[in-house]
Amino acid sequence: MKVIEYLSQLDRRIVYLVLAFAVMLPLIIPSVQRVRVMTPVAKLFNAVDAIPDDRILMIDFDYDPQTLPEMEPMGIALLRHAFQKRIRVAALSLYVQPLGLAKRALDQVTEEFNQRATSYADSVIYGRDYVFLGWQPPPIVPLLGMGISITSVYTRDYYGYRTDSLPMMRRVRNFNDVGILVSLSGATAPLWWVAYSQTRFGVAVGAGITAVSASEFYQYYQTGQFSGLMIGMKGAAEYEELVETKLMLVDRRKASEALGSLTAAHLTMIAFIIIGNVGYFVRRRSRKGVVK
Amino acid sequence: MNITHDPWVWISGLLTICILSFLYRDNPFYKFAEHLFVGVANGYFLTFTVHRVLIPNLFSPLFNEGRLFFILPFMVGMLYVMRFITRVSWLVRIPIAVTIGYYTGAVIPATVQADIIRQIQGTILTPSNFQAWNAGSNGILWSVILFIGVVCTLSYFYFSREHKGVLGVTSRIGIIFIMIGFGAAFGYTVMARVSLLIGRFQFILGPWLGIIE
């Protein structure tokens, strides 16, 4: 009984240290984690893969530093998928804070491809293979405006170029030229693309979301409003798995590397809940004992 | 253990420690880091608002291309400044009314379509919905459970009658579905919060201290 008594009275800072170690150890001693791909991620991958060559992939980078570790691997995996399959990409954000991270992901993946590229044709050129449209407030302006004319919403792109001067944008007018729009967001942005843009213009929408809001998105996935769903770091690891196995593209997989820590941390959390509850019920029964 | 020499990575590392110090207790380092965050984040916000919104969409059409129409949005926008002049501070209600009006109008059809009509479509008991699960004959059972769950959850949030009799039963079933839904949210939230911590340790152990590559 003494052990349970002690275990259920641990000081908060000891709990923090236990969690810190549970997360750090698997990072220092990495173990290969096999990733099983579930249907929501497979559907998103296939939807992006099936984009015809006269349409583009639009990526809404709407994650900010708060959800960076879950979402950046998704953005990078999506960009690798698009550039490997020569699918043209238009990147944008509904908010200003995600811009810096969108630029970081775009720079990293274009760098990866241009280092491997052997000719002008198979390298990734700004304006031809991808454009970075940047941010325009308020969100309803791009949500509804891009159904009529993308260049009327983003007169200038992130770098300040006139968008109607970019070669790629000459054949991309509005949502009819978008194969699928994948919204990577730590909040409710994907729901807006469904409620406003899909309702008005019928554009296909996919979502990459933080695991916090996962349970609220499944209802829109079940109705088919979302063509696919990536949820949290696990969803990112699944997409990384598909990019590696389906496209034979081997690169650093940050989300998959973290799965060891994720496992250790989850087991630690479950242990805390169980110990806490055992201590609670033991105390409650002993208090009842005293009363009797 | 090759610790980095890039000054910016050291600044990031020290700011990370300032925030983590909140775990011990609220302290001046945490307050410094938090106020710096709000300051620099708003500096970033101001930069893009001016360079990528106001200049290309208001100042250059109005002053470079001389399109005088843009005087109108410019004037209405300036009404926001009236907030600081008490005698005419009511004028700030005009731009607010335009913004709130259009947004509130656009929300209604979007909500009716995405949150009501399409959600009803996904719940209706009909063969094509049964096959949508592509789980063979199980699909019928899944659709029926889903249907019952939606009906009972809705009955739990029904306030015009006491939860007695049939309504009592359905709302009891409803709360069970709600609790499973919250459990799912709880489980995924644990994954999300832990992932953020893993991301921070990937930075500290990687680029900063060089323990992992």
Added chain:
Amino acid sequence: MKRRFPLLLVFIFGIMGIIPYYIPHAAYQNFDNGLRNDFLRILSAFAIILGLVSLMRVHHDKIKRKRENWQFSYVLIIGFVVSGIIGLLGGVEGELFLPTRIAGFQFDIQTLYLNIIVPLGSTMFALLAFFMASASYRAFRARSLESSLLLGAAFIIMIGVLPLADRISTHLPSFAQWVMDIPNVAAKRGITFGIALGGIATSLKIILGIERSWLGGKE
């Protein structure tokens, strides 16, 4: 006049927000697009600028009145002014006239973003993992049928999501997926209907001038 005109405006623009869903005619669609791009966008930019100004006034006022933690308001204002100058005069890519690189030390707005905003923002939320751990340990109790159901479903998801789940039993991940696809969707859909109807009620009250709290102020 001070109340009737804004309420009339909110009604007119409310209707103008609804109509475009039903009238695809190119003339009206272009008008609607122009209204958003040339009007709402500029108003929103002004509102942002005014919001930043009033934030600075609040902290300036805090310094003058020496309220609690006033010293840190200096940090906020200096952080805003320095990063604002670097951004406005240095340009988004450091392309304008203000030099943003001195002897190899670069400090353009994107570098400030990556090395100040990113670490602070992500660590702020990484704290939550620690709070989640101590809350799991000290507060999350199976005190009733409801909370036991909740914790049970949470365990299924927390284990089902891990690669480890496959080794326990190949059915576990698909069972976790089932919990998300059926009972979770049923519960959240029931809740969404309520929230959607509530949202429509609130929007109608605003457009029709029944709900006037946004006007603010007495007269």
Added chain:
Amino acid sequence: MTFVILAGIFALAPPTGVNAYDTPNDGGGSVTVEWQLSSDDAIIEGYEIYRSEEGKDYDLVGFIGRGRTRYEDETENDIAYTYQVAALNNSERFFSETSPPVMSKPQLFDRDATMLLIGMIIFCAIILYFINQARRGKKLFIRKITGLDAVDEAVGRATEMGRPILYCMGIGLVDYIATIASFNILGEIAKKTGQYETPLIVPTSDPVVYTVAREIVKESYATIGRPDLFDSDKVYFVTDSQFAYAAAIDGVMLREKPAANFFIGYFKAESLIMAETGASTGAIQIAGTDQITQLPFFVTACDFTLIGEELYAASAYISKEPLLLGAIKGEDLGKIVILSILAIASVIGLLTRFPILNLFR
């Protein structure tokens, strides 16, 4: 056209059944061209679309990959066009017959949006009907929310133990619906605690919310004839920073040791920090918010939780404010309409061949 005949030896089959029509439900300026795949679709590169304007010769207007059977061509309104589609295989073209002439026109009403219009009218009418009923003072019944009994019990317990009550409204602003609902409940609790002189601590995270909360507590004490009870350092503004506010609330819980904690209003990730410390002090905890992501933590850490709409219903029940009651009654009828649509559509969907789902596209 001559070189097609020369290539007759290994000619490929052109696409068949070419048809062109004005793209429906659009702003005009677009014609949809459709065709059946050429039987040699697998080996051709794709299809070229040729257009002739009022009998002039054909020119190339578009190209699309193989396996595709539809192309939307950008056109001028009210001009007659005819189309031909050619199967393209390394610079050899095999033309289909010409399509009937077609003109693109804008439509005034989008027929695809008919169900959306009907749905919007139904639900708006229901809600407006009840808001009018409420404004005309008609008596509207709402059941007592079970959460409110837990509130009475918590106040009673705090009074017995002679310890204060902590009322935390979260980090919402004054126009958030959850914060407005919390004001009503604060007023009710202030009246109850006033009767037994139990101290009520209300730390807020927004200056405007602070001013409104102070007025409400002052007013509640006045209505029960005890204006002297109001103590200005029990209702105060702490800070508007999310985590610093949570840390300050923890400090109050550990120092003042309130017997009951209320977390009612708009909460984000900081809800966890406060609910945890409160649970560890052994106080009765009652929560209420419409932020779905925070509800799981409140349910497991608190003794009772008002879930989403229950918070709105509780505030309407207490305040009896007609507009709140009207909205809730309207939403209730809206739920009945949704339930009946689900039932009727399912009956049709199960018993008949009618494609019921197309009605809800």
